[in-house]
Amino acid sequence: MKHRLDHTFFDRDALEIAPEILGKTLVRILPDGTRICLPVTEVEVYRGMEDIACHASKGMSERNRVMFGRGGIIYMYLVYGMHWMFNIVTGEPGHPEALLIRGVGDIIGPGRVTKQLEMGRDFYGEDMVLSDRIWLADGQLIINFRTGPRVGIKYAGEPWVSLPWRYWVEK
DNA sequence: TTGAAGATGATT
DNA sequence: ATCATCTTCAAG
Numbered sequence: 187m188k189h190r191l192d193h194t195f196f197d198r199d200a201l202e203i204a205p206e207i208l209g210k211t212l213v214r215i216l217p218d219g220t221r222i223c224l225p226v227t228e229v230e231v232y233r234g235m236e237d238i239a240c241h242a243s244k245g246m247s248e249r250n251r252v253m254f255g256r257g258g259i260i261y262m263y264l265v266y267g268m269h270w271m272f273n274i275v276t277g278e279p280g281h282p283e284a285l286l287i288r289g290v291g292d293i294i295g296p297g298r299v300t301k302q303l304e305m306g307r308d309f310y311g312e313d314m315v316l317s318d319r320i321w322l323a324d325g326q327l328i329i330n331f332r333t334g335p336r337v338g339i340k341y342a343g344e345p346w347v348s349l350p351w352r353y354w355v356e357k
Numbered sequence: 358t359t360g361a362a363g364a365t366g367a368t369t
Numbered sequence: 370a371t372c373a374t375c376t377t378c379a380a381g
Binding site: 263 | 373374375376377378379
């Protein structure tokens with residue numbers, strides 16, 4: 187039986203968690219009762235106020251406030267007026283950081299993930315340590331993974347555009 | 358009050 | 370390469 191991950195997993199540095207979250211099992215119970223269990227296959231790290239690509243870089247706002255809290259909380263936001271992004275807050279309170287879930291199983295692409303998992307605004311602030319509709323459980327440890335620059339953040343400039351803060355499972 | 362930018366995806 | 374589509378935030 188797989189066991190749910192708790193704060194001992196989430197309340198750590200995103201850069202430490204990123205390689206470990208690959209292969210962990212995302213469990214999602216859809217409104218109709220369908221249970222989806224898929225391994226995390228791609229994530230990106232957004233870390234701290236100094237990271238220009240991180241939504242918290244300009245300080246706390248109504249949108250990003252959950253990132254300043256403790257780990258395990260879900261940060262949802264809409265991009266391009268149509269795609270919901272699913273992020274899991276990590277780290278200690280006061281240090282805003284999160285992991286953008288870009289792929290689970292064969293579903294690659296942050297917008298596709300939320301569409302398939304039927305996730306939108308109503309997941310903002312959801313606690314993955316306690317929720318009965320979404321959580322993270324043990325999974326196979328991935329040793330074959332790659333890293334590279336994050337997608338879609340050219341505006342952030344160096345060094346942020348070049349940091350290898352995107353992690354994905356090697357096929 | 359307004360406008361511009363944006364952690365994307367589907368299509369041409 | 371373009372478009373679909375709309376929230377957020379900062380400027381005026």
